[in-house]
Amino acid sequence: MPASIKDVAKEAGVSIATVSRVLNDVDVVNEETKKKVVEAINKLGYRPNIVARSLKTQRTKTIGIIIPDISSQFYPEIVRGAEDVANIYDYNIMLCNTDLDPEKEMEYLRVLKEKMVDGVLYMSTSLEPNIVDLIDKLQLPMVLVETTNREGNIPSVTIDNEKAAFDAVNYLIKRGNKNIAYVGTHEDEVNASALRYKGYKHTLEENGLKLNENITYFGGLKAQDGYEGIVEILKHGKIDAVFCASDEIAMGAINALRDNGFRVPEDIDIIGFDNIYSASIFYPKITTIAQPMYDMGSVGMRMLIKIINKQEVESKNYILDHELIERDSCKK
Amino acid sequence: MPASIKDVAKEAGVSIATVSRVLNDVDVVNEETKKKVVEAINKLGYRPNIVARSLKTQRTKTIGIIIPDISSQFYPEIVRGAEDVANIYDYNIMLCNTDLDPEKEMEYLRVLKEKMVDGVLYMSTSLEPNIVDLIDKLQLPMVLVETTNREGNIPSVTIDNEKAAFDAVNYLIKRGNKNIAYVGTHEDEVNASALRYKGYKHTLEENGLKLNENITYFGGLKAQDGYEGIVEILKHGKIDAVFCASDEIAMGAINALRDNGFRVPEDIDIIGFDNIYSASIFYPKITTIAQPMYDMGSVGMRMLIKIINKQEVESKNYILDHELIERDSCKK
Numbered sequence: 039m040p041a042s043i044k045d046v047a048k049e050a051g052v053s054i055a056t057v058s059r060v061l062n063d064v065d066v067v068n069e070e071t072k073k074k075v076v077e078a079i080n081k082l083g084y085r086p087n088i089v090a091r092s093l094k095t096q097r098t099k100t101i102g103i104i105i106p107d108i109s110s111q112f113y114p115e116i117v118r119g120a121e122d123v124a125n126i127y128d129y130n131i132m133l134c135n136t137d138l139d140p141e142k143e144m145e146y147l148r149v150l151k152e153k154m155v156d157g158v159l160y161m162s163t164s165l166e167p168n169i170v171d172l173i174d175k176l177q178l179p180m181v182l183v184e185t186t187n188r189e190g191n192i193p194s195v196t197i198d199n200e201k202a203a204f205d206a207v208n209y210l211i212k213r214g215n216k217n218i219a220y221v222g223t224h225e226d227e228v229n230a231s232a233l234r235y236k237g238y239k240h241t242l243e244e245n246g247l248k249l250n251e252n253i254t255y256f257g258g259l260k261a262q263d264g265y266e267g268i269v270e271i272l273k274h275g276k277i278d279a280v281f282c283a284s285d286e287i288a289m290g291a292i293n294a295l296r297d298n299g300f301r302v303p304e305d306i307d308i309i310g311f312d313n314i315y316s317a318s319i320f321y322p323k324i325t326t327i328a329q330p331m332y333d334m335g336s337v338g339m340r341m342l343i344k345i346i347n348k349q350e351v352e353s354k355n356y357i358l359d360h361e362l363i364e365r366d367s368c369k370k
Numbered sequence: 371m372p373a374s375i376k377d378v379a380k381e382a383g384v385s386i387a388t389v390s391r392v393l394n395d396v397d398v399v400n401e402e403t404k405k406k407v408v409e410a411i412n413k414l415g416y417r418p419n420i421v422a423r424s425l426k427t428q429r430t431k432t433i434g435i436i437i438p439d440i441s442s443q444f445y446p447e448i449v450r451g452a453e454d455v456a457n458i459y460d461y462n463i464m465l466c467n468t469d470l471d472p473e474k475e476m477e478y479l480r481v482l483k484e485k486m487v488d489g490v491l492y493m494s495t496s497l498e499p500n501i502v503d504l505i506d507k508l509q510l511p512m513v514l515v516e517t518t519n520r521e522g523n524i525p526s527v528t529i530d531n532e533k534a535a536f537d538a539v540n541y542l543i544k545r546g547n548k549n550i551a552y553v554g555t556h557e558d559e560v561n562a563s564a565l566r567y568k569g570y571k572h573t574l575e576e577n578g579l580k581l582n583e584n585i586t587y588f589g590g591l592k593a594q595d596g597y598e599g600i601v602e603i604l605k606h607g608k609i610d611a612v613f614c615a616s617d618e619i620a621m622g623a624i625n626a627l628r629d630n631g632f633r634v635p636e637d638i639d640i641i642g643f644d645n646i647y648s649a650s651i652f653y654p655k656i657t658t659i660a661q662p663m664y665d666m667g668s669v670g671m672r673m674l675i676k677i678i679n680k681q682e683v684e685s686k687n688y689i690l691d692h693e694l695i696e697r698d699s700c701k702k
Contacts, residue, residue, distance in 0.1 A: 321653030
């Protein structure tokens with residue numbers, strides 16, 4: 039028979055209400071009494087019924103994480119960073135895969151609200167207006183990770199994607215490359231990776247290089263998109279290097295180049311984006327822009343917990359540092 | 371103002387108790403009344419307070435998933451399979467990373483019990499006696515995925531690791547290889563991968579090949595272990611092929627062979643185990659034993675939900691099929 043709150047009260051020589059106040063961290067209990075209650079709790083191994091307490095405190099010590107797909111290469115490390123921080127602060131995480139389907143995103147938001155999570159860490163491409171409306175209505179504390187928010191009213195953690203693209207393209211230019219292709223998301227799309235195209239375009243301009251639309255290809259962020267992009271580009275133009283908006287694109291691009299008789303990096307330089315694990319073991323190992331995935335998750339979770347606890351958050355939109363990792367897919 | 375249970379009762383023309391009985395799926399309500407209540411619920415968009423209901427029904431529609439590390443290459447797909455099935459049956463998942471630390475495993479079990487999860491999907495290497503005791507004490511419905519359970523009293527989903535190792539080693543033997551090295555877990559360890567060494571040993575025996583301990587190496591399952599294993603083995607013996615107990619070992623082994631002037635597969639055949647994503651994009655692409663990771667998660671979750679709902683489960687220990695995937699790391 040596990041110890042009850044009554045046993046704790048008896049052991050500590052206080053009322054049940056006092057034990058309850060200590061458990062719920064209400065500050066009216068004096069330190070001496072608090073100490074007695076905590077000692078009694080430890081002695082008896084008392085564990086309060088968290089679900090019943092949740093109803094009273096309106097806190098479940100649970101945080102929802104909404105992501106496109108945990109089985110992709112990008113999200114597991116973010117989630118790991120988030121869960122590690124959650125664990126430090128005694129929160130658990132509820133994981134929801136949406137496949138970027140807005141219906142699923144909205145349904146999960148509703149379910150998480152019903153299950154009374156204390157907040158949500160949200161990852162998508164961009165927030166559509168109807169989702170922003172729903173978030174407003176549900177009044178869930180929320181932090182966005184690498185997710186565009188047109189209104190900018192929801193706290194977020196990102197990297198500076200445009201500056202990161204600048205660093206990547208500049209690196210290619212400094213190696214003497216002039217005909218630099220782009221394979222990635224279209225600039226009209228509202229998401230983080232679209233900013234990479236913007237960075238690409240501006241860097242060419244700043245260096246007096248003309249944008250050649252024959253050697254840009256817009257598609258998704260998968261290896262298949264990289265493969266198809268290169269096949270298409272090779273039909274229309276001569277290239278020295280490729281800036282890929284994701285590492286998966288870079289892998290597909292390298293395979294397409296190999297299949298068309300080009301060597302990387304001897305003939306063509308390739309730079310990727312993200313620094314997923316596969317980029318580090320691909321042949322050749324891929325030079326890339328590293329997003330600090332673990333930190334994005336852990337910093338995002340820390341912000342969220344501060345918001346939940348009404349603590350001050352230093353910055354509404356937190357920009358983390360990216361890093362260019364030199365490997366073997368660009369000429370030395 | 372969201373609709374309350376009172377509004378639903380009024381709309382349906384029934385008592386609050388009747389609405390409650392319908393919501394809690396108690397069978398004493400007649401079909402006609404039930405229909406009226408459901409119509410009223412839909413019309414008003416009523417959503418019951420799930421947390422309050424949980425206390426009454428002792429069900430939270432939440433399932434805990436305990437895994438070593440979501441950021442490893444192996445677990446994300448299992449978790450995705452599990453969450454997809456959970457979602458179909460209106461369950462949410464709570465994700466817990468343990469790093470195989472028994473203290474963390476036990477603490478998560480206690481927390482999940484307190485948060486009243488309906489069951490737990492458990493992944494570790496093996497279940498230590500004190501963890502089995504705790505599981506008994508907490509009386510949490512549980513299914514193990516790819517986790518050894520000495521007593522065999524907890525339902526599980528695995529592949530036949532010994533048979534899979536047999537298939538791998540036999541494949542190497544059929545290609546004319548005689549000096550087949552092993553890099554992986556020691557046979558004395560109580561976990562799934564130790565069974566792979568058993569399979570290796572027996573297959574050699576069955577084919578009249580002598581086990582040569584100079585070309586076996588015991589360590590962990592990471593790329594670094596594969597690299598070190600090959601460096602060690604090359605000091606002591608001549609090898610034609612390597613059976614690696616994981617794909618990460620295979621990657622490390624290939625890199626070590628390359629650094630020592632050997633080509634894969636021209637000089638030495640390599641076979642891996644697991645079929646993680648990286649194995650399919652490594653150079654050369656790695657021939658491997660595929661574990662059906664998505665299915666392990668989804669089948670495990672389906673079993674668990676059946677157990678939670680006191681439905682019959684066909685098999686206490688469910689063995690899923692493995693598959694040998696031929697790629698480029700063995701001679702054709």
